[in-house]
Amino acid sequence: MDFSLSNEQKLIREQIIAFAEKELNSKAAERDKDQLFPRELWLKAGEQKLTGLTVPSLFGGGNMDPFSAIIALEALGYSCTDGGLNFAICAHFLAGVSPLLHFGNNAQKEKYLSSVSTGKSIMVNCMTENTSGSDAFHLKTSAKRYKDGFIIDGSKTFASNGPVADTILIYTLTDENKGFLGGITAFILDMKTEGISIGNSLEKMGLRSCNMCELFFDNVFVSESDILGQIGGGTTVFNYSMEWERTGMAACQIGSMQRLLEQSIKYAQTRIISNESIGKKQAVSHRIANMKMQLEAGRLLTYKAANGLNTGRENTLNASIAKLFVSEAYTAAAMEAVTIHGGNGYTSSYPIERALRDAIGSTIYSGTSDIQRNIISSWLGL
Template sequence: MELSLTAEQILIQENIIGFANKELNNNVIERDRNQFFSSELWKKCAEQKLTCLPVDENFGGAGLDPFSSILALEALGYGSNDGGLNFSICAHLLACVIPIWKYGSEAQKNKFLPDLCNGKKIAVNAMTENESGSDVFSITTTALKQDKGFIINGTKIFCSNGPVADVILVYALTDESKGYYGGITAFLVDKNAKGFKVGQQYEKMGLRTSGISELIFENVYVSEDDIVGGVGGGATVFNHSMEWERTGVAACHVGTMRKLLEKSIEYAQTRKSGNEVIGKKQAIAHRIATMKVQLEAARLLTYKAAFGLERSKENMINAATAKLFVSEAFVASAIDTMQIFGGNGYMTEYGIERIVRDALGSTVYSGTSDIQKNIISRLLGL
């Protein structure tokens, strides 16, 4: 089997890497320290169509096929040192824009996609609640039927992009008796809707340039036109978005893992301990060899999941497998890099400790590693 990218795919990656190096990598340390989300950089990313990679061109998207879209995110993860901004783009694109693009009505697509693509608007996906994280089956946010619409009540937590989002894709119970499959519905809510507000903004360990908050819904009215994927179709919309999100964030991590490997090799070839460079020490060389193996395996699993997007009905297991392996390998590679850099790796100016902090979140969001194992084993019939 030969796995080679087309000339067009190579160009897409080169362009994004060139863009990221030029535009996204200045002052990342300060932005991270100050938890600063840059709307200016967001707009620049939107000009590159990173906010809308697979969306059809007639809605303002880049019109890339799913595999090329995932390659673009890999390039972003490699070129951009701003892990928080990368994550914000993934959250917006994979868990909000793509669900609207795939499950939205024509009216919703025309209304929302152009501004979500061109960077004027930012989206947030709101599923997690205080008593419903891993267990998405037990959400308590309700959407009660009223005339031609619904009234939403509930509080969502840990919503990435929450503090800056204009459009909220929120999941609520419309029929408790039916449970997750059939009982949950996805709704689009405007940030100016009466009764909606941003609650607590969290300070977090990594991904600090990406804002995260509570979102509070108090008697928020939505019309039937705001439903995405039909009444009771929320689980389908959410599962599909998670397939994209797990694959897309994994691709971003693969890009960053490549960067870590390159940095580690360069450092090991130049940093001396005693009379020889540390790369001559087997302990360092083996660590780098392990990073190389992890990177190659991570990339192949991600490409396999990417290949199945919008093509295979059996792709959920590939996305979960990639997400599980890549996030764990990303954490391991980041810690290995820190170790290779010794004291410098622990110092902020080298940028490695930030990647360690950013990486650690990857085994939690989009479903923890335990939950990916649950998904994989369930799909294996266990």
């Protein structure tokens, strides 16, 4: 497989790096400390099409093919040091906008696509519940037939972007007997729909400028026209969104790994101990060699998954492999970077400890490492 970038993809990369370094990084540490979501920066990212990378220009999006979108997210992860903002953009685009673009009917696209792709509206993806988690489809939140529509009752948790969202993609149980084989239905709705309420914010160790909360659904009336995809087709919508989320988040993470590698090399070259740079000490240089090796391997796995996006079910395996490998390599790389930076790496004067806190979540969201191993082994017939 040839993954060399076209001139257009190189330009996308350069433009995003120039934009993020100039516009997105100031006060990232303060936002992390105070858990502040930067809506004004979000809107600037929207102007750069980051919130709607693959959406056709007609709807104000970036009109990119899937592989170019993945290159754009890698560039964002590399150049934007606000991991929470990167995560908020990824969650919105990968698990919200992408399934809307793929499964939405004309009326839904007319209603939502322009505002979400330009960042004027923010999307939240609601799958996880207190009693489901890794067993994602074991939902209690139900949508029961009522008159010419449905009534949704239940609650969702760990909703990234939930406190600031305008548009919800929610997965509900519509047929208990069928469960994930035809009993799950996805709906897209306005956050202002009567009966939806926002619970307390959930404070996190990392990705803190991306706000998260519980959401409650009490007697929420939705119509047939709010179904995303088919009735009973929620599993297909969710699996599609996870293929995008696992691949796109991995891309953003390899961008961040590249930044951590460069920061570690620079520090190792300039930190002098016993009259020589620490980079001359094999314990340090071998750590950096490992970071480089893991980055290159992770990038190839991510590009392989990106190459198969929108090509069918076979690619779910590639996306899980990339997600598992990159999230674990990213967390290990952030830990190595802290070690290389010594005491400085542990202080918040350097951005390294924040990178480690941001990285740890990657082995949990979009399905934990254990769940990725379950998916991979089931593809191997186990």
